[in-house]
Amino acid sequence: MAKGNPLQEQLLKAGLVKKSKVSQVAREQHQARIGKAASTAAEIEREAQRAREQKVERDRALEAGRKAQARQRELQAQARQIIRDKRVPRSGESEYRFSADGAIRTLLVNEDLRRKLADGVLVIANGGDGYELLPRMAAEQVRERDAAMIVLDHGRASDAPQESTSEDDAYYAQFKVPDDLVW
Numbered sequence: 001m002a003k004g005n006p007l008q009e010q011l012l013k014a015g016l017v018k019k020s021k022v023s024q025v026a027r028e029q030h031q032a033r034i035g036k037a038a039s040t041a042a043e044i045e046r047e048a049q050r051a052r053e054q055k056v057e058r059d060r061a062l063e064a065g066r067k068a069q070a071r072q073r074e075l076q077a078q079a080r081q082i083i084r085d086k087r088v089p090r091s092g093e094s095e096y097r098f099s100a101d102g103a104i105r106t107l108l109v110n111e112d113l114r115r116k117l118a119d120g121v122l123v124i125a126n127g128g129d130g131y132e133l134l135p136r137m138a139a140e141q142v143r144e145r146d147a148a149m150i151v152l153d154h155g156r157a158s159d160a161p162q163e164s165t166s167e168d169d170a171y172y173a174q175f176k177v178p179d180d181l182v183w
Contacts, residue, residue, distance in 0.1 A: 120155020
């Protein structure tokens with residue numbers, strides 16, 4: 001009895017419990033501890049497996065994000081290269097103003113370039129180093145790669161629905177504008 005529980009020893013000495021009952025309770029406690037240890041090991045293994053699966057899923061998601069960012073950077077680099085290769089040389093002293101990034105920007109152009117911009121033959125694109133004039137075909141290639149690089153395109157505005165303008169024209173036709181009106 002030197003190794004037992006002090007409470008058990010006191011109960012045995014007092015005669016309140018039998019030695020067989022104490023042994024049975026000790027065996028049950030021992031079995032409970034062994035059973036818990038076995039289930040705990042299996043539980044630990046399940047947790048480890050779950051953690052590995054979560055880590056694999058996180059790594060997969062991070063890798064997909066990295067690939068998407070790399071693809072986006074590649075497309076932007078291609079668009080910048082197209083802008084550098086296909087830009088139209090600017091010349092002239094006339095200022096052409098347009099809105100980009102919430103500010104009014106200015107390019108110096110001649111009358112021919114101004115007409116082409118207004119007709120939608122030329123487009124203004126942001127090449128990173130500044131704003132450049134591009135022909136429509138090159139602008140479409142840039143738009144496929146990164147539409148945000150196209151700053152001004154008067155040709156795309158003509159694709160808007162014409163229904164409202166015809167209704168407006170019919171309404172305003174009733175008001176006569178004098179021929180000698182100077183703007």
